[in-house]
Amino acid sequence: MIGPVNVTELSASAFKQFLDSFDHVFSDCDGVIWTNNTLPGSGEFFEKIKQHGKSVHYVSNNSLRTQENYEGKFKAAGIENGFEKLTIPSTAIAEYLKSIKFSKKVYCVACPQTIKILEANGFECVEGPESVKGYEDYLKSLDGDPDVGAVVFDSDFRINLIKLSTAIIHLRRPDVIFLNGASDRYLPVKPGHLALGTGPFNDIVIEESKREPIQLGKPGKIFGEFAMKRAGFTDPSRILFIGDMIEQDVVLGKNCGFKTLLVLTSNTEEDMMASNIKPDYYAETLGSLVPLL
Numbered sequence: 148m149i150g151p152v153n154v155t156e157l158s159a160s161a162f163k164q165f166l167d168s169f170d171h172v173f174s175d176c177d178g179v180i181w182t183n184n185t186l187p188g189s190g191e192f193f194e195k196i197k198q199h200g201k202s203v204h205y206v207s208n209n210s211l212r213t214q215e216n217y218e219g220k221f222k223a224a225g226i227e228n229g230f231e232k233l234t235i236p237s238t239a240i241a242e243y244l245k246s247i248k249f250s251k252k253v254y255c256v257a258c259p260q261t262i263k264i265l266e267a268n269g270f271e272c273v274e275g276p277e278s279v280k281g282y283e284d285y286l287k288s289l290d291g292d293p294d295v296g297a298v299v300f301d302s303d304f305r306i307n308l309i310k311l312s313t314a315i316i317h318l319r320r321p322d323v324i325f326l327n328g329a330s331d332r333y334l335p336v337k338p339g340h341l342a343l344g345t346g347p348f349n350d351i352v353i354e355e356s357k358r359e360p361i362q363l364g365k366p367g368k369i370f371g372e373f374a375m376k377r378a379g380f381t382d383p384s385r386i387l388f389i390g391d392m393i394e395q396d397v398v399l400g401k402n403c404g405f406k407t408l409l410v411l412t413s414n415t416e417e418d419m420m421a422s423n424i425k426p427d428y429y430a431e432t433l434g435s436l437v438p439l440l
């Protein structure tokens with residue numbers, strides 16, 4: 148098998164073949180379009196790729212940003228209507244619950260923005276407790292609510308032991324569904340620097356509850372299919388997924404049958420080559436592709 152192809156090293160005719168191999172682009176946001184600030188050339192990349200007749204949508208695991216924050220980030224990158232074309236776990240979770248006509252309470256170990264989205268869609272959310280005083284208080288606080296019918300995990304940066312235990316207590320009931328948004332083990336802080344994310348906590352709950360969550364964030368296939376439905380894309384083989392994280396972006400592409408392009412903002416070329424999972428294509432940044440378009 149041929150290893151990942153550096154798109155910027157393709158001949159003009161091979162680059163044209165690459166361009167002809169997809170009709171649609173899904174792009175991740177953090178680590179691809181921006182880190183703290185816009186990555187140079189991102190806006191120009193999307194502008195030019197659209198001129199080549201490709202439709203572009205965005206798929207992020209980041210439910211933490213508000214709509215205003217996302218709109219500001221897209222605007223700073225020179226991208227029009229980015230938020231309208233964005234799929235994130237919070238909206239996928241709300242749509243999933245609506246699709247099954249869910250009517251019980253949702254126990255949320257999630258960021259405030261995800262809870263806000265669920266409540267705006269009519270779901271009753273419970274969470275916490277935010278803290279316990281110590282050992283005895285912890286043992287006394289362990290309680291399940293019989294009206295809870297779903298446990299939702301999605302980027303809770305205030306996660307603690309009592310929330311994990313409460314989630315596990317609920318998940319012992321087989322009728323309680325388990326939905327997982329972002330499960331990222333690592334988060335990009337700045338180029339070449341990753342910080343630990345909330346993903347390891349998801350793993351503890353999966354292991355202890357012996358339950359497999361429905362994965363409504365990358366790399367879950369159902370999340371990729373949800374994004375396709377939202378974007379109106381029907382043929383996965385004609386989609387190029389651009390991301391910076393192997394575990395989320397490249398694996399999602401493999402799960403869904405998309406072509407994948409890794410930008411080397413969070414991983415080095417050596418990291419990529421050492422991984423068992425490899426993208427079809429790679430490039431330094433989106434900006435490095437602009438002169439070729």
Ligand SMILES: [Mg+2]
Nearest residue numbers: 175177178391
């Ligand atoms: Mg990313």
